[in-house]
Amino acid sequence: MLQRCEACGAFAYPAREACPACLSAGLTFVDAPRRGALLAETTARVPSDVYFRERAPWRIGLVRMDCGPTMVAHLHADCIEGAPVLMSFQLDKSGQAVAFARPERETPNMADDRQWREMTADPKFRRVLVTNGRSLIGQEAAAALKAAGAKTVFVGVSEPWRPFAGEQLLRGQAGIEIVTLDAADEKSATDLAADIGGKVDILVNTTEYVRPGGLLDRRGTGIARDEIDQAYLGFINLAQAFGPAMRMRGADGINSSAAWVNILSVYALANWPAFGAYSASQAASLSLSHCLRAELRPGGVKVMNLFTGPVDTEWFQTVPPPKVAPRAVAQAIVSGLRGGLEEVYVGDVAEEIRQRLAANPKALERELDR
Amino acid sequence: MKNSLRTPYDGIVMAAPVTIPYARYSIESAQWWIGRALSALVAKAGIKASDIDGLCVSSFTMGTDSGIGLTQHFGLCVRWLDTIPLGGASAIAAVRKAARAVQSRDADIVACVAGDTNHVDSFRLTLENFSRFNQDAVYPYGAGGANASFALIARNYMRTYGVTREDVGGIAVAQRANALRNPHALMKTPLTIEQYLAARSISDPIHLFDCVMPCAGAEAFLVMRDETAASLGLPAARLLSTIERHNAFADDPMQVRGGWAMDIGELYAMAGVRPDDLDVVQTYDDYPVITMMQFEDLGFCNKGEGAAFVRQHDLTIGGDFPHNTSGGQLSAGQAGAAGAYLGLVEGLRQVLGEAGPTQVKDAKLGLASGFGMINYDRGLASGAAIFAGPAR
Numbered sequence: 001m002l003q004r005c006e007a008c009g010a011f012a013y014p015a016r017e018a019c020p021a022c023l024s025a026g027l028t029f030v031d032a033p034r035r036g037a038l039l040a041e042t043t044a045r046v047p048s049d050v051y052f053r054e055r056a057p058w059r060i061g062l063v064r065m066d067c068g069p070t071m072v073a074h075l076h077a078d079c080i081e082g083a084p085v086l087m088s089f090q091l092d093k094s095g096q097a098v099a100f101a102r103p104e105r106e107t108p109n110m111a112d113d114r115q116w117r118e119m120t121a122d123p124k125f126r127r128v129l130v131t132n133g134r135s136l137i138g139q140e141a142a143a144a145l146k147a148a149g150a151k152t153v154f155v156g157v158s159e160p161w162r163p164f165a166g167e168q169l170l171r172g173q174a175g176i177e178i179v180t181l182d183a184a185d186e187k188s189a190t191d192l193a194a195d196i197g198g199k200v201d202i203l204v205n206t207t208e209y210v211r212p213g214g215l216l217d218r219r220g221t222g223i224a225r226d227e228i229d230q231a232y233l234g235f236i237n238l239a240q241a242f243g244p245a246m247r248m249r250g251a252d253g254i255n256s257s258a259a260w261v262n263i264l265s266v267y268a269l270a271n272w273p274a275f276g277a278y279s280a281s282q283a284a285s286l287s288l289s290h291c292l293r294a295e296l297r298p299g300g301v302k303v304m305n306l307f308t309g310p311v312d313t314e315w316f317q318t319v320p321p322p323k324v325a326p327r328a329v330a331q332a333i334v335s336g337l338r339g340g341l342e343e344v345y346v347g348d349v350a351e352e353i354r355q356r357l358a359a360n361p362k363a364l365e366r367e368l369d370r
Numbered sequence: 371m372k373n374s375l376r377t378p379y380d381g382i383v384m385a386a387p388v389t390i391p392y393a394r395y396s397i398e399s400a401q402w403w404i405g406r407a408l409s410a411l412v413a414k415a416g417i418k419a420s421d422i423d424g425l426c427v428s429s430f431t432m433g434t435d436s437g438i439g440l441t442q443h444f445g446l447c448v449r450w451l452d453t454i455p456l457g458g459a460s461a462i463a464a465v466r467k468a469a470r471a472v473q474s475r476d477a478d479i480v481a482c483v484a485g486d487t488n489h490v491d492s493f494r495l496t497l498e499n500f501s502r503f504n505q506d507a508v509y510p511y512g513a514g515g516a517n518a519s520f521a522l523i524a525r526n527y528m529r530t531y532g533v534t535r536e537d538v539g540g541i542a543v544a545q546r547a548n549a550l551r552n553p554h555a556l557m558k559t560p561l562t563i564e565q566y567l568a569a570r571s572i573s574d575p576i577h578l579f580d581c582v583m584p585c586a587g588a589e590a591f592l593v594m595r596d597e598t599a600a601s602l603g604l605p606a607a608r609l610l611s612t613i614e615r616h617n618a619f620a621d622d623p624m625q626v627r628g629g630w631a632m633d634i635g636e637l638y639a640m641a642g643v644r645p646d647d648l649d650v651v652q653t654y655d656d657y658p659v660i661t662m663m664q665f666e667d668l669g670f671c672n673k674g675e676g677a678a679f680v681r682q683h684d685l686t687i688g689g690d691f692p693h694n695t696s697g698g699q700l701s702a703g704q705a706g707a708a709g710a711y712l713g714l715v716e717g718l719r720q721v722l723g724e725a726g727p728t729q730v731k732d733a734k735l736g737l738a739s740g741f742g743m744i745n746y747d748r749g750l751a752s753g754a755a756i757f758a759g760p761a762r
Contacts, residue, residue: 042521052512
């Protein structure tokens with residue numbers, strides 16, 4: 001995204017209040033062509049900033065975009081002076097969007113670049129905790145993360161002696177380790193953290209508790225209490241058990257702790273009355289995730305929220321398609337971590353809600369009541 | 371040579387150049403350093419502080435103060451006041467404004483002063499908060515500080531014109547030789563080209579001796595009409611011409627020239643002199659490669675010939691092209707905004723014949739240049755002034 005002048009079409013960077021070509025105030029952010037050429041590079045060996053000083057030598061360059069502006073950028077190690085590069089904005093450890101230049105063509109082991117990994121939360125070489133292995137999403141996530149090169153995937157299962165569907169996908173698989181975890185139980189979360197808390201580089205919170213219904217067709221607060229216990233208080237238990245150690249290990253070498261992932265219903269953003277109380281529990285978790293993001297930021301640990309529409313599982317049986325395959329959620333987790341993103345929308349429903357919310361929130365609220 | 375249409379600086383002079391000796395770190399404030407400079411100005415000129423009716427200040431570390439706060443701080447009552455935040459171009463901008471102020475009699479005696487302190491962490495804080503573009507699009511890349519930004523410019527310039535580190539090093543080595551004669555220079559040991567080349571890399575191709583040392587210090591001079599100077603019995607240097615330019619050559623993808631190149635004809639035409647006529651030259655040397663660029667842009671050689679020019683000339687005090695005779699910022703130290711004044715103040719001492727151990731024999735005609743404000747990817751400001759001592 002770069003600013004483009006609505007009046008004369010010129011692109012501008014760094015961001016500014018008036019077009020340097022025609023002084024128009026009509027500058028809007030648009031997806032700009034990503035290609036540029038690396039004009040010059042330098043390797044900073046003694047930066048004054050403490051963050052970069054610890055990570056020196058650090059390579060940056062000046063890129064002339066094909067669309068006009070020049071940009072200071074972090075460089076992938078395979079970038080060559082004078083050669084074309086592809087630019088993207090990445091979120092750095094402080095959550096700031098920074099320009100990153102990669103070679104135009106794929107190079108071997110491109111994603112393993114040290115500076116690139118600093119901008120992302122690639123599961124490769126890292127240890128991951130998936131909090132709920134009884135769910136389809138949890139099982140698919142474990143498999144996808146393992147396939148993406150995670151060193152170890154811990155999978156939380158409550159009362160693991162009790163058989164569960166899909167158990168064979170986890171048990172006895174190399175690199176996948178079943179651990180005892182019931183996120184809704186504070187002691188269970190604390191016990192597991194005491195055991196593996198210092199080894200969790202990425203935590204994928206797959207806790208889910210889906211029940212239909214809103215307010216008037218339910219009696220009492222029992223189900224709502226369960227929803228809050230599982231989704232919201234479970235989140236708090238996990239955050240308090242694992243968050244502090246993750247925040248401390250954000251700079252722990254190239255395979256440092258890197259990210260916290262929440263799987264949220266897209267109805268956290270706009271209440272869906274058919275699953276109204278569930279939507280509210282998701283909204284509460286979303287709000288809490290922003291708090292967690294702020295609290296993990298000093299350690300350079302990202303919080304990625306993955307928004308999904310109804311998933312193709314038993315609790316959404318009555319909901320007509322399109323529904324999201326658990327495998328699609330798992331793949332979105334991996335690609336989101338590889339890109340170092342803060343928000344990912346999975347599937348057509350989630351994407352549609354995002355767009356409609358941006359276009360007209362009141363209309364969306366009314367239309368969801370159908 | 372083209373003609374200048376600008377109003378000449380008839381009878382406008384600069385006097386009483388003063389330097390408050392630099393310190394690597396200081397626990398004093400910028401206001402303390404500026405106060406010392408004002409006190410030295412008054413003492414040297416033999417005037418009372420109340421005779422100063424114009425004030426022009428530059429500093430990076432005055433906190434929330436600007437020039438107006440300083441009037442009360444120092445008990446000055448002025449009728450002309452300016453605060454110039456142009457970094458390395460501040461001195462040239464100051465003399466241009468002050469000259470027109472006294473020429474039009476808006477003021478009679480303008481004190482131009484720059485001073486900065488250097489607390490242990492103040493340099494880093496200045497970097498962090500330098501400008502909006504810098505905060506948005508440079509600081510997050512670890513460049514923080516000019517080193518990486520100038521490294522990119524230097525690398526491109528050196529590659530484009532086939533300049534080697536040895537070529538650039540000739541400038542730093544000569545300046546160190548000059549600094550050894552300046553008792554106030556922070557650098558006090560000789561520097562050989564071998565040592566220059568062997569220095570550790572800071573941000574390739576910028577190595578240790580390409581960098582200035584941030585420090586505390588202050589520099590100042592007075593601007594007035596020649597009859598004022600005469601009535602005070604003050605030796606003074608006549609201002610012959612100036613240029614100033616900002617955001618020049620914005621379409622150059624990378625900086626290989628500064629704004630001087632746009633205005634160089636004007637500079638010499640207004641002064642009525644040629645580059646060859648100059649006895650002493652003080653460039654803005656935040657990095658020696660920027661000095662090499664100025665040799666080209668100020669007309670001492672053509673673009674791309676800077677390296678050959680350095681090879682062919684002796685830049686020391688006794689040489690055929692005396693340059694940055696105090697040691698410049700590279701060897702005397704960079705006292706924040708006072709770094710902009712360093713060359714002009716030393717140049718004034720030279721043409722007034724009062725430079726003492728760094729005096730160039732028979733120096734009558736001097737040039738000082740300024741460069742500054744690397745807001746994003748290039749230095750935006752440039753300026754230069756030519757001045758003549760009483761002997762010319």
